[in-house]
Amino acid sequence: MSLGRTRGVALQGIEGALVEVEADLERGLPKIMFSGLPDAACRQAPDRIKAAAMNSGVPIPNRRLTVNLSPASIPKVGSGWDLPIAIAVLAAAEVFKAHVVDGIVHIGELGLDGSIRPVRGVLPVVLTAARLGMTQIVVPAANAAEAALVPGISVVPARHLRDLVMRYQAIGRGEQPELFVVDRAVAPDDVVVPDLRDVVGQDEGRLALEIAAAGGHHIFLSGPPGAGKTMLAERLPSLLPDLEPAQALEVTAIHSVLGALPTSGALIVRPPFVAPHHGASMPAIVGGGSGFIRPGAISRAHHGVLFLDEAPEFKPGVLQALRQPVESGEVVVARASGVVRYPARFQLVLAANPCPCGRGFGKGIDCSCSPRARRDYMGKLVGPLLDRVDLQLQVRAVSRASLFAPGGESSAQVAARVAMARGLQAERLSNTPWRLNAGVPGPKMREGFLKLPASATKDLERALERGVLTLRGYDRVLKLACTVTDLAGGGTPNRDDVGLALTLRAQSAVAA
Ligand SMILES: Nc1ncnc2c1ncn2[C@@H]1O[C@H](COP(=O)(O)OP(=O)(O)OP(=O)(O)O)[C@@H](O)[C@H]1O
Numbered sequence: 001m002s003l004g005r006t007r008g009v010a011l012q013g014i015e016g017a018l019v020e021v022e023a024d025l026e027r028g029l030p031k032i033m034f035s036g037l038p039d040a041a042c043r044q045a046p047d048r049i050k051a052a053a054m055n056s057g058v059p060i061p062n063r064r065l066t067v068n069l070s071p072a073s074i075p076k077v078g079s080g081w082d083l084p085i086a087i088a089v090l091a092a093a094e095v096f097k098a099h100v101v102d103g104i105v106h107i108g109e110l111g112l113d114g115s116i117r118p119v120r121g122v123l124p125v126v127l128t129a130a131r132l133g134m135t136q137i138v139v140p141a142a143n144a145a146e147a148a149l150v151p152g153i154s155v156v157p158a159r160h161l162r163d164l165v166m167r168y169q170a171i172g173r174g175e176q177p178e179l180f181v182v183d184r185a186v187a188p189d190d191v192v193v194p195d196l197r198d199v200v201g202q203d204e205g206r207l208a209l210e211i212a213a214a215g216g217h218h219i220f221l222s223g224p225p226g227a228g229k230t231m232l233a234e235r236l237p238s239l240l241p242d243l244e245p246a247q248a249l250e251v252t253a254i255h256s257v258l259g260a261l262p263t264s265g266a267l268i269v270r271p272p273f274v275a276p277h278h279g280a281s282m283p284a285i286v287g288g289g290s291g292f293i294r295p296g297a298i299s300r301a302h303h304g305v306l307f308l309d310e311a312p313e314f315k316p317g318v319l320q321a322l323r324q325p326v327e328s329g330e331v332v333v334a335r336a337s338g339v340v341r342y343p344a345r346f347q348l349v350l351a352a353n354p355c356p357c358g359r360g361f362g363k364g365i366d367c368s369c370s371p372r373a374r375r376d377y378m379g380k381l382v383g384p385l386l387d388r389v390d391l392q393l394q395v396r397a398v399s400r401a402s403l404f405a406p407g408g409e410s411s412a413q414v415a416a417r418v419a420m421a422r423g424l425q426a427e428r429l430s431n432t433p434w435r436l437n438a439g440v441p442g443p444k445m446r447e448g449f450l451k452l453p454a455s456a457t458k459d460l461e462r463a464l465e466r467g468v469l470t471l472r473g474y475d476r477v478l479k480l481a482c483t484v485t486d487l488a489g490g491g492t493p494n495r496d497d498v499g500l501a502l503t504l505r506a507q508s509a510v511a512a
């Protein structure tokens with residue numbers, strides 16, 4: 001009897017580390033020793049492995065078995081450790097030559113009959129293995145398509161432990177069994193995405209949405225029930241460009257960790273749209289759970305849109321918790337089982353009625369709420385979130401007349417302008433860490449990229465002097481104006497661009 005060794009990958013968030021899986025079979029009374037921070041599911045691996053090996057025709061000798069997973073400090077979570085541990089044990093039992101499996105990475109759960117079952121998180125595991133220079137990884141056949149999305153590593157899909165044993169025995173004899181080829185899946189293109197063409201009227205709303213899409217600005221839509229806020233918000237993703245390859249892999253990896261990939265295993269190439277219900281729990285929205293820490297809605301919205309409809313109805317704690325990811329683009333979830341980071345760089349869309357009764361206030365509007373109730377309602381959003389929201393728009397109900405007006409542009413038409421405007425920003429910001437206007441810090445915008453003539457900023461200066469606008473608000477208007485100009489073909493914003501930005505910015509009841 002000897003030592004068997006192979007590799008596995010331990011995930012923390014969607015980042016991973018290579019783990020050496022060692023098994024030692026010694027003479028002595030049957031006993032299993034386990035070391036290296038296995039969780040409950042991982043610790044049960046030897047039971048499943050014994051049955052699976054028996055049913056694959058390669059029973060494991062009844063001896064003293066030691067399994068070691070190193071480095072010991074990283075938690076090993078879930079049933080995906082069955083396969084690497086089984087392969088290390090079978091190598092120790094000399095079922096095949098030990099050196100054959102030394103440098104191969106394995107992931108998969110074993111059924112008692114020896115079948116290899118799919119697990120969550122295969123894509124980030126394969127990404128890690130490839131990044132760390134591993135050349136071959138064995139994955140459950142049902143996960144092969146997502147594994148094959150990763151370039152630079154060969155993927156061996158496996159259905160049954162017996163097949164894998166025969167394969168390693170053949171390699172040990174000097175044969176070269178063929179590598180199974182996994183085709184890259186192609187994304188189905190029959191998904192129906194709501195189109196801007198369906199929205200009647202709402203010229204200002206459409207314009208705001210276009211600007212938000214072009215500059216990456218967070219947006220807040222307030223207005224009476226039925227005005228079309230939800231409708232507009234749902235159409236933001238249709239204006240955004242496809243994800244870049246690295247972004248697509250990241251987004252797909254998050255869905256892989258959740259076990260939420262379509263069986264086709266196709267790469268997610270469109271920006272996701274995630275709209276959690278306001279009653280959703282903190283872990284559901286920001287991530288969490290006991291044992292395996294799941295990514296929440298904000299991570300599912302990574303590189304896409306997070307839509308909080310009826311925003312003031314969300315739990316205050318949840319709204320507070322969004323502040324950190326909105327600033328840093330990632331969320332840190334701490335639990336007894338450890339600290340996990342998930343990416344969460346989303347574009348935020350908030351929608352709300354102007355007051356608890358929903359009718360809103362102003363001339364000729366019959367609102368029954370007290371001034372205090374109105375203030376408290378919006379106040380829930382102010383501190384933590386609205387600070388970061390460049391666009392704050394009042395959406396009015398559509399008039400009867402505009403219901404019969406000719407239809408507006410389609411999403412594709414607007415998306416073309418958005419792509420052009422994003423191109424201009426990428427060029428202007430090419431030597432900076434930022435890609436879109438919304439991301440540029442205010443002072444950098446004022447001093448570095450935008451030297452506006454006094455004629456352009458006259459109205460802004462006045463608003464600042466009169467105290468209508470804070471300096472922070474001033475910076476936000478500048479960023480918006482910049483996006484307005486980019487959408488019109490670029491150059492330096494003029495007085496009209498700044499004026500439009502000022503209008504789109506200052507409408508909200510709570511504008512700062
Ligand atoms: N501008 C519009 N163009 C076409 N249909 C509209 C428009 N505005 C509203 N509607 C119709 O009214 C319905 C309700 O709109 P939507 O849900 O977007 O309103 P809302 O502002 O989100 O209201 P609430 O405050 O009640 O959530 C839509 O499903 C749509 O059928």
Ligand SMILES: [Mg+2]
Binds near residue numbers: 231
């Ligand atoms: Mg709505």
Ligand SMILES: [Zn+2]
Binds near residue numbers: 356357359360367369
């Ligand atoms: Zn009211």
